[in-house]
Amino acid sequence: MSDVSAASPATSVAATSAAVPPMVLAEQVSKSFGSNEVLKSISLSVAKGEVMCLVGPSGSGKSTFLRCINHLEVVNGGRLFVDGELVGYTQKGDTLYELQPKQAAAQRREIGMVFQKFNLFPHMTALENVIEAPIHVKKQPKALAIARGKELLDRVGLTDRMGHYPAHLSGGQQQRVAIARALAMDPKLMLFDEPTSALDPELVGEVLDVMKGLAQSGMTMIVVTHEMGFAREVADSLVFMDGGVVVETGVPREIIANPQHARTKAFLSKVL
């Protein structure tokens, strides 16, 4: 976690990229739905290979922030960079230009996203779900996509479920297919939006195990979660958000053991 000063975007990118450019860099990002300001000047950065957990009460803006990163939501203010590239816009001089839908799609394919409700395509089998985007977005040869898809499903422990439709998979299995589907696009960043919140308690572990394995393989991950155990064990950094602002950031173990802020304390006392 490096705190970003409110300098102009160009200079701050240059400053941070001097060493290793961060995978995600948010500079005073704000977002409102109508008059409801959901994100208020969020500034944070995620280094390559870092696993960051975003925690906070519901309505604190964590999911919205995640969705801004792959441009599912359009940012109202500030700048958001993924791997040094401005999300959703191109900048020429002082003017921002909205990206063409195709360019935006190209940005998104570099970012994997896993949803709370899995959002698997129900009319496709597990394997078909995984190979869909590689074949139709990346234009990979079918044989290659299938081989890679099988490998990924194998990796998430679903070797014997490749031909199953999502309706015949448990929630945990569906979420693991969803992770494999996102990984099939070879993303440089993975976003998890409360990946275990819709799961039965006994199925949470199998999904967290897959995510842990992914973290250990060096994937950059931003995880919105209520699983404090996962945050403590796997995450490199923890960000506590409330009311659209970052309240506290730091090393998970320290924050969880010794929260500095009253709101963090209050929240942790409820979830721990």
Next chain:
Amino acid sequence: MTDSRPQAKPLATGSSPSLEASASSGPIRAVKLKHPWRNVIAVVIIIFAVLFVLDASQRTAYDWPSVGKYIFDRRVSEAALNTLQLTVYSMIIAVTLGIILAVMRLSPNPVFKSVAWFYLWVFRGTPVYVQLVFWGLLAIIYQSIDIGIPFMQPWASFQTTAALNTFTLAVIGLALNEAAYMAEIVRAGLMAVDRGQEEAATALGMTWFQTMQRVVIPQSMRVIIPPTGNEVISMLKTTSLVTAVPYSFDLYTRTRDISAETFNPIPMLLVASIWYLFFTSILMVGQYFLEKRFARGVGDRKPEKSEKVSLATGVLSTVPDSTGALPLPIADKNGGDSR
């Protein structure tokens, strides 16, 4: 890997509190609930039906010999074929146009939205009969059809009457009217697909068009097909209005023309009805198979079927397929399914 079959455990624990059941622990043997009134009502209905049929078979007004004579009359069977062609062609155009209009209405583009809305307003807001009369008068309103740049010498020019015969005009008239209704059916289907599906596809980097084509439309088919089957059957019968164009070689107009010669309308009505019923029956069978095809992954798909596919991965290589047939290799299965 835990193969979780959620129903297994709760069932076992759920039955244990009942001491009676756990004591015998075998399958329950109980006297089945009787429905005596069902049988009584069924018998009464059957009696009435038999009486009606017996009566109808002897009534001279139905003139069954004439029905038998005309049912396979060349003029009638040709007219039946014409009706079928009118239905099929106009439905194909209507479904295609309906999908386009529905997608336009739901697109973020305000121009597309307005055009689709205007189309619906006009074609849904006027009777199909009136529209057919209008199409019949097309040649009077526009004597020639010019292709080219406006206010310039056209590249090509056709006489309307020569370019469009009454059959074509009938198809156009029926199709354009039906497209307005299909658009609403398709729109309902598209909106029935969970928003998360679109989001997941977008997050994977699919374009809006790919998302529609690969993810949203295939799923909406399940919702779209039953009312569309309804529309096809409705269209089959609406073709009897093409006499307004005037196109007179469809089933109803043709049989009526014949009865105008024979002064015996009732058997000809029966002939027409039998043909219409025959076609609708076939269409219903077709609808059944289409619904099954698009119910993939939802509803009552048999689990054994997917089990069979998983066998192909070579992991669960324990039980051979009961039919003795080799399970489909997974790659082939995908090849067959993804188109």
